[in-house]
Amino acid sequence: MNSLAFPFVPLDRTGGIPLIPVPPLPDSERKPLTKKEVSADHPTWCPGCGDFSVLALYFKMIEKRKLWHEKITTVAGIGCSSRFPYFVQAHGAHYIHGRALPFASGISLSRPDLHVFVFGGDGDAFSIGGNHFNHTARKNIKLTYVVMDNQVYGLTKNQTSPTSPLGRKSKTDAWGSADRPINPMKQAISAGATFVGRTSATSPNHVLEMMEAAMDHDGFSFIECLSECVEFFPGAFDAAIPRKGGKFELIPPSHDVTDEYAAYRLADNPWPGQFGIFYKVNRPTKNASEAKIIADHRAKVTGLADWQILQKNFDRMK
Amino acid sequence: MSALLGLALCRAGTWLNFLKNPIFMSTTIVPGTPGPVSQISQIPEAVIRIAGNSQDGIQAIGGFLARLAGRSEQEVMTFMTIPSTISGGPSIFQVRIGSGEVLSAGDEADMLLAFYQHSYDNHLGSLRKGGVVLYDSDHVKELQPENLSKYRHVGVAISGLTVEAIGGSGRDKGKNVFALGLLARMFDLSVPKLHKLLEERFTGKDPSIVQNALNCFNAGYNYTLATAHELFRLKPGENVGHNQVVMSGNEAIALGLLAAGVRFGAGYPITPWSDIMEMLRRELPKYGGIFVQGEDEIASVSMAIGASYAGRVAVTGSSGPGIALKTEALGWASMAEMPLVIIDVQRGGPSTGMPTSVEQSDLNIACFGGHGDSPRVVLAPSTVEDCFYTAIEAVNLARKYSTPVILLTDQGIATRIEAFPEPDLKKVCQDISPDLSPIADHKPYDLSAPDGITRHIAPGTRVASGKYPVVTGLEHDELGHPTGSPKLHIAMTSKRRSKLQKLGRELPVPKVYGPSEGQILLVGWGSAQGPIQEAVKTARAAGEAVSGLHIKYINPLPEGLEQIFEGFRHVFVVELNDEGLYGYGQLAAVLRARYCNPKIRGINKVDGLTWKIREILDRARALAQ
Numbered sequence: 026m027n028s029l030a031f032p033f034v035p036l037d038r039t040g041g042i043p044l045i046p047v048p049p050l051p052d053s054e055r056k057p058l059t060k061k062e063v064s065a066d067h068p069t070w071c072p073g074c075g076d077f078s079v080l081a082l083y084f085k086m087i088e089k090r091k092l093w094h095e096k097i098t099t100v101a102g103i104g105c106s107s108r109f110p111y112f113v114q115a116h117g118a119h120y121i122h123g124r125a126l127p128f129a130s131g132i133s134l135s136r137p138d139l140h141v142f143v144f145g146g147d148g149d150a151f152s153i154g155g156n157h158f159n160h161t162a163r164k165n166i167k168l169t170y171v172v173m174d175n176q177v178y179g180l181t182k183n184q185t186s187p188t189s190p191l192g193r194k195s196k197t198d199a200w201g202s203a204d205r206p207i208n209p210m211k212q213a214i215s216a217g218a219t220f221v222g223r224t225s226a227t228s229p230n231h232v233l234e235m236m237e238a239a240m241d242h243d244g245f246s247f248i249e250c251l252s253e254c255v256e257f258f259p260g261a262f263d264a265a266i267p268r269k270g271g272k273f274e275l276i277p278p279s280h281d282v283t284d285e286y287a288a289y290r291l292a293d294n295p296w297p298g299q300f301g302i303f304y305k306v307n308r309p310t311k312n313a314s315e316a317k318i319i320a321d322h323r324a325k326v327t328g329l330a331d332w333q334i335l336q337k338n339f340d341r342m343k
Numbered sequence: 344m345s346a347l348l349g350l351a352l353c354r355a356g357t358w359l360n361f362l363k364n365p366i367f368m369s370t371t372i373v374p375g376t377p378g379p380v381s382q383i384s385q386i387p388e389a390v391i392r393i394a395g396n397s398q399d400g401i402q403a404i405g406g407f408l409a410r411l412a413g414r415s416e417q418e419v420m421t422f423m424t425i426p427s428t429i430s431g432g433p434s435i436f437q438v439r440i441g442s443g444e445v446l447s448a449g450d451e452a453d454m455l456l457a458f459y460q461h462s463y464d465n466h467l468g469s470l471r472k473g474g475v476v477l478y479d480s481d482h483v484k485e486l487q488p489e490n491l492s493k494y495r496h497v498g499v500a501i502s503g504l505t506v507e508a509i510g511g512s513g514r515d516k517g518k519n520v521f522a523l524g525l526l527a528r529m530f531d532l533s534v535p536k537l538h539k540l541l542e543e544r545f546t547g548k549d550p551s552i553v554q555n556a557l558n559c560f561n562a563g564y565n566y567t568l569a570t571a572h573e574l575f576r577l578k579p580g581e582n583v584g585h586n587q588v589v590m591s592g593n594e595a596i597a598l599g600l601l602a603a604g605v606r607f608g609a610g611y612p613i614t615p616w617s618d619i620m621e622m623l624r625r626e627l628p629k630y631g632g633i634f635v636q637g638e639d640e641i642a643s644v645s646m647a648i649g650a651s652y653a654g655r656v657a658v659t660g661s662s663g664p665g666i667a668l669k670t671e672a673l674g675w676a677s678m679a680e681m682p683l684v685i686i687d688v689q690r691g692g693p694s695t696g697m698p699t700s701v702e703q704s705d706l707n708i709a710c711f712g713g714h715g716d717s718p719r720v721v722l723a724p725s726t727v728e729d730c731f732y733t734a735i736e737a738v739n740l741a742r743k744y745s746t747p748v749i750l751l752t753d754q755g756i757a758t759r760i761e762a763f764p765e766p767d768l769k770k771v772c773q774d775i776s777p778d779l780s781p782i783a784d785h786k787p788y789d790l791s792a793p794d795g796i797t798r799h800i801a802p803g804t805r806v807a808s809g810k811y812p813v814v815t816g817l818e819h820d821e822l823g824h825p826t827g828s829p830k831l832h833i834a835m836t837s838k839r840r841s842k843l844q845k846l847g848r849e850l851p852v853p854k855v856y857g858p859s860e861g862q863i864l865l866v867g868w869g870s871a872q873g874p875i876q877e878a879v880k881t882a883r884a885a886g887e888a889v890s891g892l893h894i895k896y897i898n899p900l901p902e903g904l905e906q907i908f909e910g911f912r913h914v915f916v917v918e919l920n921d922e923g924l925y926g927y928g929q930l931a932a933v934l935r936a937r938y939c940n941p942k943i944r945g946i947n948k949v950d951g952l953t954w955k956i957r958e959i960l961d962r963a964r965a966l967a968q
Contacts, residue, residue: 157645
């Protein structure tokens with residue numbers, strides 16, 4: 026029995042199809058990616074959907090911040106907005122409903138060289154994936170999570186979502202939603218997120234500003250972006266859209282973003298509330314604490330090959 | 344009074360019985376009476392059952408005995424039951440040490456070490472006739488008069504003597520080590536080796552703890568010496584020249600994963616999988632790796648898949664209920680063709696079931712659990728040693744075929760301790776770091792790939808064509824972009840199937856244990872291998888034409904089974920699961936579906952215990968009638 030039926034053989038990278046290697050391309054010789062270079066499939070969203078704006082601004086940020094294709098990882102769960110990775114020309118994964126965050130955590134924790142962006146909707150974030158939202162925030166895993174909140178289930182055609190306002194009629198609540206909606210800001214702050222921002226797809230410059238700030242944050246950065254579903258919940262965010270007579274009110278500069286209670290109070294302001302960074306603190310990321318654990322352990326086995334480290338375990342079992 | 348009477352009867356019983364006992368044939372001196380050192384009998388093997396409560400450290404004595412056997416180049420196998428209560432409750436540890444091949448933990452014990460009245464009452468029946476029961480006379484007060492002539496009774500005031508040995512603190516913690524001393528004397532075990540094991544075990548703790556342990560051990564050892572009871576010596580082991588290691592199946596799996604190059608894992612606590620995650624959590628940082636305790640089973644499998652996507656096969660694991668939760672993600676890994684290793688340490692089910700009992704009832708969920716057509720690989724190791732190597736194979740199959748692989752083990756192997764030859768780690772350990780060097784172009788789901796085998800290129804890889812892959816749970820085209828095309832769904836479903844069919848053709852054909860023709864073929868998988876082989880040996884010794892077949896690769900099945908079955912009149916699949924609605928266990932149902940062979944029938948049980956040789960043979964004989 027003491028052998029392997031399938032001994033180790035170095036595998037080619039594709040499964041038998043020859044790969045053509047190319048020489049490395051130094052960053053100094055590279056130009057920022059254009060929108061054309063980073064866009065892939067034509068979005069399947071309905072005309073007028075707020076998600077178009079978020080996608081366009083993601084492209085803009087990639088260009089502006091000189092991110093390279095191979096360093097960007099775009100991850101999503103299930104929902105209209107979660108189609109996102111197909112529209113981005115970069116490494117991406119379209120995972121299962123509600124679980125994009127743990128999937129992205131696996132990437133972030135094992136690959137510190139990558140920028141991990143997660144996109145999704147309110148159902149993905151706060152309903153089926155609610156538990157993951159809390160724990161990813163608590164663990165402060167370094168990644169950026171943009172929730173395109175439309176307050177309705179759009180892909181499945183108009184059911185109540187966890188952020189649907191009280192009294193909103195849907196196919197599952199014909200007489201109006203009876204359940205108190207989740208307040209994403211409060212949820213994120215109380216769960217321990219270290220960057221909590223709020224924006225609206227109708228204010229492009231602000232979306233870009235929030236995305237850049239989130240990307241630069243060392244930790245779990247969360248943005249709620251109001252993104253209207255023109256098909257099933259038109260007019261949901263009119264109160265925050267100046268050209269529709271609403272008011273896009275920024276958080277006053279006097280707000281202390283490190284004050285958890287102030288952030289919480291701010292999140293309690295009446296609809297449509299304010300926009301900007303509610304809360305931002307520096308707390309060690311799980312990425313950093315794991316790196317420290319690894320460094321401490323590696324220091325004890327300096328100079329040893331992996332098999333020699335393992336040999337120590339076997340020596341103890343004799 | 345009853346104790347005195349018991350002692351008197353016990354003496355009579357010992358004298359009456361010792362001559363009838365082929366293994367324990369030697370001079371018996373009445374306990375408590377000083378006398379000359381008795382003759383030492385050579386015995387080929389011994390089955391020792393230790394019964395007490397879970398907090399008494401009886402697993403520790405069992406562990407010492409197993410480790411000692413390993414260092415003495417002997418074969419050893421253990422069997423353990425643990426209560427699923429939070430603290431305490433009756434628990435047993437059975438050790439079988441032999442100089443020849445040890446295939447099971449033993450149907451009957453040669454010696455019972457009983458710490459309490461309930462241990463004595465509940466386990467006396469597990470002794471073979473003429474066996475020795477060594478009991479703590481401070482706790483066992485009621486001896487069974489009808490059994491005094493059947494088993495030899497040796498009472499020692501273990502608790503009281505332990506307290507005395509450690510200086511009268513009033514606590515009997517350490518009585519396990521005292522009892523180990525008694526056993527060491529009775530079985531003439533190597534004192535220097537046991538001293539060393541005790542020192543190793545307690546090193547790093549307060550020096551007085553090591554001293555206390557040695558005091559307890561020596562008191563036990565000298566006690567029997569003073570009363571000069573029965574002495575046995577195990578024949579020298581046959582594994583001379585092998586450097587043996589001793590560990591449990593769960594430990595072997597964790598170490599196998601490390602050897603295989605796994606550097607990321609995620610899991611959620613559940614018995615009996617938790618040991619593996621605890622060990623990986625402790626060990627992985629030494630290799631630059633991480634193990635994450637997820638918020639739930641789904642998060643754990645998702646993190647592992649994410650890490651696999653990021654370039655290096657990752658692991659998650661659980662037991663039945665957790666595996667059920669992971670199945671949606673497993674479907675994604677099938678669809679997206681992502682390598683992943685999932686360990687399922689089976690326990691009694693369904694639902695919370697029997698968390699600390701052994702059962703093999705997750706074969707169906709492992710092979711077929713999930714939605715849609717989602718082929719995956721399922722492997723089942725048979726011994727502790729096999730756990731180590733199968734963990735490596737699981738990783739390599741996941742990589743080679745870009746597929747989820749389920750490693751199906753069970754509570755029996757998970758907690759069982761065995762000795763096996765030390766692996767050549769320098770040869771076995773492998774580096775599976777991802778290659779991120781830039782490439783010209785790549786299709787993650789290339790339909791022209793031979794046998795449908797493609798691999799995913801990890802993020803971080805620059806693709807010069809500017810066409811980047813998306814991995815997805817939606818049906819997709821060759822680049823991973825979603826499609827509703829019937830043609831593509833047919834082609835991709837076939838791609839995912841073909842690669843595992845290819846694996847099936849490459850799998851080694853299992854070898855028949857015993858002659859390739861006969862009356863009965865006992866087919867088993869997982870931990871049933873040892874008991875089946877011992878059953879085959881026993882039956883053949885009695886002149887019966889019985890052979891055995893072990894199936895390690897459950898899904899896909901290897902080729903050549905049909906031809907093997909042709910050589911036998913009956914094919915009985917021995918499984919620790921229910922006979923089901925139609926009279927076949929889970930593997931038997933798969934084999935019948937595949938081969939349409941009415942010879943295939945099931946021998947099943949769900950009592951939560953490993954197979955006894957007698958059970959298998961009695962059932963097989965009855966079924967063959």
